[in-house]
Amino acid sequence: MKISFDVSRVRPGAVAGVYPAKCATRTVLDHVTSKWGVLVLLALQQDSLRWGELRRSIEGISEKMLASTLRTLESDGFVNREAQATIPPRVDYELTARGHQLADRLVPLMDWIADNADEITGAPAFPLAKAGESSF
Amino acid sequence: MKISFDVSRVRPGAVAGVYPAKCATRTVLDHVTSKWGVLVLLALQQDSLRWGELRRSIEGISEKMLASTLRTLESDGFVNREAQATIPPRVDYELTARGHQLADRLVPLMDWIADNADEITGAPAFPLAKAGESSF
């Protein structure tokens, strides 16, 4: 695929948000914002978790996607995998220092989204009457 | 699809990171972390941009995906579309107050990623010798 990209035609003020299509920043951003990346990182933010705990913590994730997401986050150095050769095996996953730095930036984002999601989607879980309004 | 999800089997400390599969939080998260969502939001963070400017600001985005991403962000109330019925038409896109709140949480994340991406991907653009090291 040929990408034509003439920076001179981009408005100067907007250049701060410009990243080349194949730069490291976009690659890492794609890993983090992959379908399950944020959820896995946040699940590990408080404690290390075993494979099964992690899987149960993230409703809807398949084994395949959990494995794949963990391998990516591991290879980026966000997650550390610790396997014990016991029977049955026990494998713990934890954030690395780098993973914690990243998660620290994800928490405010996720908190804000969680706080505002109902209003954004227009489907409040508990449609409360506003102050001054009456339900009669 | 049947989803079985037994919260009692999730470790107590991990519950903070648990979101039901089909909750508003996940929906909004998916919109924001869609392939182009973050890049569009950040491109608009400093200034409003016209359609063409926006398209040129985000290297690699197709018209289809720009349109689709903008419609989603618009319907979530993050982006405002202002069309002028001139010939040729001029359409500006800008963040709403809600969009700015969100972007304010995305900036630290993106800055951190941009600052660390080269090290994370292991392909530094400028492999500098560390202090104390010599290239001889």
Next chain:
DNA sequence: CAGTATCCTTTCAGATACTG
């Protein structure tokens, strides 16, 4: 328990052509 391997469906996303 902690995964892999495989198959298969669905969705994503690019290219192209067209419109007001």
Next chain:
DNA sequence: CAGTATCTGAAAGGATACTG
């Protein structure tokens, strides 16, 4: 200029079965 419509190939992702 600012889009929409349609087609198609690529990729993501789920279900299932299997393994150390």
